[in-house]
Amino acid sequence: MTDQTPLPEPTEDELLAMAYADGELNEEARREAAHRMTSDDAFALRVAHYQRLDVTARTAAIEPQDIAHAKLEAEPTQRAVLSLGWLTLTLGVVGSYAWLFYEMIRDPEMAIPLKVLTLSAVGGFLLLFLAVLRKRLRELPYDPYTKVQR
C-alpha cells in the first residue's frame, strides 16, 4: 500500500535555493543569494544539490551497456583487480622515485647547493600539488557536473 503521508512543506531556504537554481529570481534577489552562498555553506550545498538535479535531468538516458558497465564495476573480482592494480602501480612509481631521490641526496659526490636546489624543487612541487588538491576538494561539493555521465 502506498504511503499517503503528505510530504512536508519546503522551507523558505529550500524555496529560495530552488528558485536560484532554476533562475527564477530577479537580479537583486539573485545577487543577494549569490552573496549568501559565499558565507553560508549549508545554503550553497542546497543550491548545488538542486543544480545537480537540473543537470542530470537533461543528460542522456541510460543505455544497455551502462547497466553492464555498472554491474562490472560492482563485481568484487573487478574491484579487487582494480584496487590491486592501483596499489601496486602507486607503490612502484612512488617507491621508485622516492628511492632514486634518496640515493641522489645521499650521493657524496653531489654538491650541497645542488642537493638544496633539488630538495627545493621537489618540495615546491609537492606544496603546489597540495594547494591544487585542496582547492579541488573544497569546490567538489559545489560541482554539479561530476554527476553527468554522457
Added chain:
Amino acid sequence: MIVTTCDTVPGQEIEAAVGICRGSAIRARHVGKDILAGLKNIVGGEMHEYSKLLAETREQALDRMIEDARAQGADAVVAVRYASTAISQGAAEFLAYGTAVKLK
C-alpha cells in the same frame, strides 16, 4: 529559458536581439582516469572516462551561456552552436554560443 539551435523560436515572435551570449568551460579528469583511458587504446571500445569528461564540459559551457543570456535580460537563446578545441592534453574545452533574444 528557451534554448534552441533554430534561428527562430517556433510559435513565438522575437521582439529584439539582446546580443551574443557565450559560455566556455575547460575540464580535466584525474590522472587515474587518464591511465585507464590510455589502456582502452589497446583493447578498444568506448572511453567512458572521456565521454564523461566531454559531457561534463558541454553541460557546464551550456549553463554558463544560459547564465550570460539571463544576465542580459533575455527570454531565449537562438542559433546555439558548440565549438571545441584542445588547449591542454587530457582536458576538454567547449564553447557554447548563441544569440540572446527577447520574445514578444
